[in-house]
Amino acid sequence: MSGTQSVDRESFPVLKNDLMLRAARGEAVERPPCWIMRQAGRYLPEYHEAKAGRDFFETCRDAEVAAEITIQPVRRYRGLLDAAIIFSDILVIPQAMGMKVELIEGKGPHFPEPLRTPEDVEKVLNYKVDVLKELDWAFKAITLTRMQLQGEVPLFGFCGGPWTLLVYMSEGGGSRLFRFAKQWINEYPELSHKLLQKITDVAIEFLAQQVVAGAQILQVFESWGGELSSADFDEFSLPYLKQIAEKVPKRLLELGITENVPMTVFAKGSWYALDKLCSSGYQTVSLDWSWDPEEAVKINNNRVTLQGNLDPGAIYGTNEIITKKTEKMIKGFGGGKKNYIVNFGHGTHPFMDTEKIRFFLEECHRIGSA
Numbered sequence: 001m002s003g004t005q006s007v008d009r010e011s012f013p014v015l016k017n018d019l020m021l022r023a024a025r026g027e028a029v030e031r032p033p034c035w036i037m038r039q040a041g042r043y044l045p046e047y048h049e050a051k052a053g054r055d056f057f058e059t060c061r062d063a064e065v066a067a068e069i070t071i072q073p074v075r076r077y078r079g080l081l082d083a084a085i086i087f088s089d090i091l092v093i094p095q096a097m098g099m100k101v102e103l104i105e106g107k108g109p110h111f112p113e114p115l116r117t118p119e120d121v122e123k124v125l126n127y128k129v130d131v132l133k134e135l136d137w138a139f140k141a142i143t144l145t146r147m148q149l150q151g152e153v154p155l156f157g158f159c160g161g162p163w164t165l166l167v168y169m170s171e172g173g174g175s176r177l178f179r180f181a182k183q184w185i186n187e188y189p190e191l192s193h194k195l196l197q198k199i200t201d202v203a204i205e206f207l208a209q210q211v212v213a214g215a216q217i218l219q220v221f222e223s224w225g226g227e228l229s230s231a232d233f234d235e236f237s238l239p240y241l242k243q244i245a246e247k248v249p250k251r252l253l254e255l256g257i258t259e260n261v262p263m264t265v266f267a268k269g270s271w272y273a274l275d276k277l278c279s280s281g282y283q284t285v286s287l288d289w290s291w292d293p294e295e296a297v298k299i300n301n302n303r304v305t306l307q308g309n310l311d312p313g314a315i316y317g318t319n320e321i322i323t324k325k326t327e328k329m330i331k332g333f334g335g336g337k338k339n340y341i342v343n344f345g346h347g348t349h350p351f352m353d354t355e356k357i358r359f360f361l362e363e364c365h366r367i368g369s370a
């Protein structure tokens with residue numbers, strides 16, 4: 001994969017709030033930085049206004065609209081959020097690999113032609129992926145967003161974890177039984193590894209090019225990690241996650257980028273792998289809400305910054321409950337002055353009350369600054 005983007009990185013606005021980057025790099029901070037997975041999206045009325053009933057992927061591909069939607073939560077919660085995350089989706093990698101992906105309103109992602117036979121996989125393996133060309137729109141949206149953020153907060157780039165993408169590519173959408181993905185790894189483990197490697201190669205180039213385009217911090221979403229047994233996670237997820245952490249910085253050097261770009265891994269449900277994830281080369285490990293913060297802190301033993309992990313469902317509670325749970329979380333992670341980033345344990349829901357989320361963020365600032 002070659003070619004270059006024409007981005008004038010010298011023209012990027014100076015970052016005024018680098019709290020997120022400092023915390024992710026393990027430096028001591030004055031309070032824990034805050035952001036929320038899926039902080040842009042359907043719970044915000046201004047999202048629906050900007051999207052104007054258009055197709056989801058069309059919205060992602062329109063740089064102006066993607067930048068607007070990315071910045072909406074930062075604007076609404078001015079001073080309370082310490083990062084933005086580019087409005088896009090993990091399923092743009094399968095699209096770049098030649099697969100059709102649609103988002104069906106009210107149903108979620110849908111692949112009309114999922115990978116069901118070895119011939120289907122061979123076709124994807126033989127497809128030459130030109131990341132710069134296929135995902136050109138994503139880089140343009142990142143560059144525009146970075147400019148429009150005016151240095152207020154850093155911008156996250158992201159991608160899906162290889163196993164999670166294999167799940168979507170084989171199941172053709174969300175799943176309860178993971179029948180096809182499990183069939184792949186158990187009936188055709190070798191071919192599955194080849195596919196995982198190909199996804200990993202694309203993910204590495206995609207993440208590195210997102211940094212060239214303007215992303216300042218990266219997250220890998222292995223959202224279906226918890227569907228694997230511990231042994232299968234070690235075979236079909238962890239090695240690829242590690243490769244991404246190892247190879248992105250190398251690729252960045254090749255691309256002439258010497259800045260230290262922190263990387264986060266979020267393997268939802270993979271509680272058994274926390275110890276290994278803390279030594280997998282990522283600076284930050286994001287936790288779902290199944291973790292007791294104090295136990296996670298013990299296992300981590302100051303190797304990485306931990307991120308998380310409020311049950312998003314707490315937002316449906318009273319202010320008193322939100323305060324109580326937020327306090328327990330921040331104190332459990334050691335108070336938040338080192339090795340901690342505030343987040344939910346998974347994304348926002350479309351039904352959430354924007355003012356409850358504001359209250360949560362204000363409480364994080366109050367408790368985290370104490």
Ligand SMILES: Cc1c2[nH]c(c1CCC(=O)O)Cc1[nH]c(c(CCC(=O)O)c1C)Cc1[nH]c(c(CCC(=O)O)c1C)Cc1[nH]c(c(C)c1CCC(=O)O)C2
Binds near residue numbers: 039
């Ligand atoms: C698994 C996964 C996907 N996409 C993503 C993940 C990993 C995180 C996770 O585990 O939730 C990641 C993602 N998806 C989206 C973002 C944008 C940035 C942000 O977090 O604010 C990010 C980081 C926007 C989106 N991606 C999607 C929407 C909803 C689009 C809409 O209907 O308007 C948004 C805002 C669509 C999507 N995309 C995906 C699903 C399952 C869905 C349907 C979700 C649903 O219906 O709740 C795949």
